[in-house]
Amino acid sequence: MSTLYKQRDDLFFMKLALQEAKRAAEVDEVPIGAVIVKDDEIISKAYNLRETLQDATAHAELLAIRKACEVLGTWRLNGCSLYVTLEPCPMCAGAIILSRVDRVVFGAKDPKGGACGSIVNLPADKRFNHRPEVVEGVMADECGEILTKFFQAKRAEKKPASE
């Protein structure tokens, strides 16, 4: 596949991940969304549901990986690409390595907890038995903006109405 086609696909699937992030915001969850794709087909979509499920592991990527395993009937996600609006945390980067996802495309960087270059870089570590390709910065502004707006609204909610 040419680089141009790949870039067009990356934009297309990141837009879907961003739609998932918007769904998270609608249920008052930190807006992060993920999509898993294999052979141009969407295998799974998910968004952060930590508060709704009261499950510390219910990040968009982890839910998308679990769904993809279920859909494909195997824990091996070779040949799959994972699109996610925010840089994966250590748990999700670890799950990406374990599930042997081929390619990870993320939007905004997470300087406070990212495990794909920001704090640590787990997918690049040659000592683990699988190293997915990582592409960063696809629709980074849009992916970051939805988070910024969410937290701004949260802070505004906390302030008394008189202020």
Next chain:
Amino acid sequence: MSTLYKQRDDLFFMKLALQEAKRAAEVDEVPIGAVIVKDDEIISKAYNLRETLQDATAHAELLAIRKACEVLGTWRLNGCSLYVTLEPCPMCAGAIILSRVDRVVFGAKDPKGGACGSIVNLPADKRFNHRPEVVEGVMADECGEILTKFFQAKRAEKKPASE
């Protein structure tokens, strides 16, 4: 609590984690077991079920954390200790940090994939917003031996009967 009591408790709960690991071996899964404890009460127990569930995320620790969140009705596992027979991988160490488990006690080290000192040391990294206490080496020999025996048996199975 005195150090002596803590050591006795650690042995007691690690024995339970080892029982979970044995259950994994019984269903032909890599034998790793975990137990989560709060105020001396067992909140959840789990063992590796990756092959059975065909789920890359079905490690003992992750399943135990998800169960504990369900039992306690919250994603915050403050006040909990997690006992696991093998050093947690990056995914599980990440989930431990996210769920704010207070204390992690593990048995055998995992030089090939451990994220609590062997390859990386995620719980010790001050840049993440939670740092659980980690105790290693409790019943390390027993916890390692059950894994060694499992893989020895697997290799023997693969050889033709005539050899």
